[in-house]
Amino acid sequence: MGKPDFRVQNLHVSVEGKEILKGLNLHIRGGEIHAIMGPNGTGKSTLASSLMGHPHYEVTAGEVVLDGEDVLAMSTDERARAGLFLAMQYPAEVPGVSNANFIRQALNARRGEGNELPVLQFHRKLQEKMKALNIDPSFAERYLNEGFSGGEKKRNEILQMSMLEPRIAILDEIDSGLDIDALKIVANGVNQLRSENIGFLIITHYQRLLNYIVPDHVHVMMQGRIVRSGDAKLAEELEAKGYDWLKKELGIEDETVEVEA
Amino acid sequence: MSEVNTAVSHVHRVAQALGEPSSLLALREAAWRTFQELPQPYVEKTDLRKLTWEIGSFSEQVGKVPAEVQAYIDRLQHSYALFVDGLPIDFRLSEEAKAAGVTYCTIHEAPEKAETLWKANFGTVVAANENKWTALNQALFAGGVFLYAPKGTHMEAPFETIYVWTGGEAGAYSRSLVIAGELADIRYAETVFAAAAGAKVVNSHVLEIVAMADSRVQVSTADAFHRGSTHFVTRRARVDKDAHVLWTVADTSDGTCVELVENELFGPGAKGLARVVGLGHGRSHVELTASMRHVGRHTESEIVMHGVLRDKANTIFRSRTEIVKGAVGAGSEQHDRMIMIDGTARADAIPMLLIDENDVQRCGHAASVGKIDPTQVYYLMSRGIPKSIAVQMIIWGYLHDTVESLASEPMRDLVVARIERELSR
Ligand SMILES: Nc1ncnc2c1ncn2[C@@H]1O[C@H](COP(=O)(O)OP(=O)(O)OP(=O)(O)O)[C@@H](O)[C@H]1O
Ligand SMILES: [Mg+2]
Numbered sequence: 001m002g003k004p005d006f007r008v009q010n011l012h013v014s015v016e017g018k019e020i021l022k023g024l025n026l027h028i029r030g031g032e033i034h035a036i037m038g039p040n041g042t043g044k045s046t047l048a049s050s051l052m053g054h055p056h057y058e059v060t061a062g063e064v065v066l067d068g069e070d071v072l073a074m075s076t077d078e079r080a081r082a083g084l085f086l087a088m089q090y091p092a093e094v095p096g097v098s099n100a101n102f103i104r105q106a107l108n109a110r111r112g113e114g115n116e117l118p119v120l121q122f123h124r125k126l127q128e129k130m131k132a133l134n135i136d137p138s139f140a141e142r143y144l145n146e147g148f149s150g151g152e153k154k155r156n157e158i159l160q161m162s163m164l165e166p167r168i169a170i171l172d173e174i175d176s177g178l179d180i181d182a183l184k185i186v187a188n189g190v191n192q193l194r195s196e197n198i199g200f201l202i203i204t205h206y207q208r209l210l211n212y213i214v215p216d217h218v219h220v221m222m223q224g225r226i227v228r229s230g231d232a233k234l235a236e237e238l239e240a241k242g243y244d245w246l247k248k249e250l251g252i253e254d255e256t257v258e259v260e261a
Numbered sequence: 262m263s264e265v266n267t268a269v270s271h272v273h274r275v276a277q278a279l280g281e282p283s284s285l286l287a288l289r290e291a292a293w294r295t296f297q298e299l300p301q302p303y304v305e306k307t308d309l310r311k312l313t314w315e316i317g318s319f320s321e322q323v324g325k326v327p328a329e330v331q332a333y334i335d336r337l338q339h340s341y342a343l344f345v346d347g348l349p350i351d352f353r354l355s356e357e358a359k360a361a362g363v364t365y366c367t368i369h370e371a372p373e374k375a376e377t378l379w380k381a382n383f384g385t386v387v388a389a390n391e392n393k394w395t396a397l398n399q400a401l402f403a404g405g406v407f408l409y410a411p412k413g414t415h416m417e418a419p420f421e422t423i424y425v426w427t428g429g430e431a432g433a434y435s436r437s438l439v440i441a442g443e444l445a446d447i448r449y450a451e452t453v454f455a456a457a458a459g460a461k462v463v464n465s466h467v468l469e470i471v472a473m474a475d476s477r478v479q480v481s482t483a484d485a486f487h488r489g490s491t492h493f494v495t496r497r498a499r500v501d502k503d504a505h506v507l508w509t510v511a512d513t514s515d516g517t518c519v520e521l522v523e524n525e526l527f528g529p530g531a532k533g534l535a536r537v538v539g540l541g542h543g544r545s546h547v548e549l550t551a552s553m554r555h556v557g558r559h560t561e562s563e564i565v566m567h568g569v570l571r572d573k574a575n576t577i578f579r580s581r582t583e584i585v586k587g588a589v590g591a592g593s594e595q596h597d598r599m600i601m602i603d604g605t606a607r608a609d610a611i612p613m614l615l616i617d618e619n620d621v622q623r624c625g626h627a628a629s630v631g632k633i634d635p636t637q638v639y640y641l642m643s644r645g646i647p648k649s650i651a652v653q654m655i656i657w658g659y660l661h662d663t664v665e666s667l668a669s670e671p672m673r674d675l676v677v678a679r680i681e682r683e684l685s686r
Binding site: 054077086092093096143 | 634635636637639640641642643644645646647648650651654655657658659660661662
């Protein structure tokens with residue numbers, strides 16, 4: 001398989017009849033890191049969820065193509081097996097299902113029947129990755145996200161990502177709720193994975209994450225679409241000056257996804 | 262009336278051959294009269310009006326041990342007693358248990374082998390006159406064990422009673438009595454294998470447990486009563502001072518069942534836990550009550566009930582906590598949750614709190630009926646796990662802790678296989 005190629009074109013998404021994404025375009029190739037920034041309620045998580053195929057979100061127009069395959073025609077699990085990964089802003093808790101068992105099921109599903117990783121090899125790999133992310137070994141047998149602190153949940157998302165080695169990884173506010181040490185560990189986890197074989201879409205509110213994971217492209221979302229794209233300097237500019245100058249430039253008064261009349 | 266006495270005396274005659282003293286006949290006959298005198302019972306969620314009180318005919322023929330049961334027995338490392346259609350077939354007492362001085366025999370032999378304990382305890386935890394079906398059981402009981410663990414006995418390995426009902430014309434009336442002496446720490450298990458009944462008859466099963474002061478008894482049950490007949494199950498423990506009785510109940514019946522598992526928290530500081538998993542499937546109708554009766558001061562209890570339903574099953578889970586006047590400082594928790602997977606199943610989760618004492622430590626309860634949480638399914642799917650597997654993982658996760666607390670590896674495997682068989686259809 002060659003370099004990943006992920007293309008989103010003119011994406012329109014509604015939830016409960018309300019249009020939230022209004023024609024969004026994005027093109028991510030292997031080796032690239034894209035950051036999406038933007039004020040609250042502008043549709044960033046909606047983008048992430050609808051790319052993953054969350055049943056709540058209805059795609060009303062547009063195209064999403066990964067390596068030439070129509071992503072929108074796939075179910076959520078098929079998207080994941082095709083190489084899409086979403087580190088969620090609020091991952092679910094699943095009592096009674098151990099973290100290790102969950103990751104093993106996921107990994108074997110991704111690798112496909114007949115190509116499962118032998119149990120011992122799996123556990124060695126898991127413990128290695130956990131160590132790198134400074135996750136206590138006991139978390140392998142803890143129930144999936146149950147009773148995890150906010151920061152532990154985020155690290156657990158990154159652990160899953162590094163085990164599954166996706167082709168396109170979307171990280172939704174992976175930095176929120178992390179102290180500076182945890183932030184460095186998480187950023188390090190991302191950087192370790194960086195290669196031609198993976199493209200990243202990183203949703204964040206803060207420049208501080210981008211100090212550790214330097215993006216190639218920065219996009220700003222408002223009103224359910226990308227209103228400005230640039231390089232890493234754009235993020236610094238936003239950090240320094242906020243969003244108002246950009247809104248003024250663009251003639252936007254309410255940046256959120258306002259309900260259409 | 263005369264046909265009735267025939268049944269009682271017949272059962273008694275068979276039991277006598279197994280070591281039952283003649284004095285027991287009077288007890289059985291008295292219970293039979295009680296059975297006849299007691300009115301038709303009322304059960305809130307189960308219509309008993311159309312229920313037969315037919316007891317079926319009795320056979321002395323020893324039934325064959327089904328291959329499934331033999332395979333199960335072959336795996337057991339601990340003490341066990343096997344009954345087929347009420348008759349004792351196989352019995353094993355481990356060396357460890359022998360060394361501990363445990364008394365372990367059939368319920369029929371107990372009046373002779375352990376006269377004092379028998380007299381002091383038989384029928385005191387589940388009395389004949391409690392209701393029509395406990396009376397019926399005392400009149401006709403056939404099969405079951407007597408177990409006494411003397412003071413200070415500590416054994417990790419369980420004692421297991423295996424009841425096999427081969428589905429003939431006879432009713433099933435098992436009865437066991439387990440007594441844990443002071444400071445004893447033991448495990449007891451009951452496993453039921455049953456074929457679909459040949460005739461519509463009424464069945465009544467009883468388990469009495471006496472947990473003396475400072476003892477600890479872990480009880481596991483794996484019921485799979487089959488359709489055709491009606492099953493009444495009464496399992497109760499009397500828990501003395503600072504003793505602790507923990508139940509793990511796994512029910513995969515597909516017949517009509519009215520079941521009670523109860524701790525009578527009698528002594529001060531007595532503690533109780535009931536964990537229940539139920540799988541409703543086919544056209545099963547199961548009304549299962551887990552109950553904690555707080556009598557002593559500073560008694561504590563917890564009930565955790567988890568049900569999974571599919572097809573046209575109807576399952577009622579009732580968690581019941583009663584705190585009688587004088588049980589000051591009692592504390593209790595209830596969690597009752599049911600998941601409907603598919604079909605047109607009906608689930609009722611009914612929390613009951615009956616509190617007559619003002620001075621209560623805490624009394625929490627939560628009950629819910631719903632579908633599998635779609636955000637959990639989505640999360641698992643987002644990692645590449647197909648939907649059907651994701652659903653199974655979530656259900657198993659939800660049952661996991663209770664299944665894990667069953668008495669032995671073979672028993673866990675049995676319950677897992679029974680649930681898996683119905684879930685993977
Ligand atoms: N499942 C949903 N049901 C109803 N409304 C929704 C749903 N998901 C998103 N929305 C609405 O869509 C809009 C965009 O929400 P979204 O979560 O995508 O914003 P965001 O940019 O991720 O915000 P934040 O920075 O606060 O995370 C909001 O108005 C939100 O209320
Ligand atoms: Mg968001």
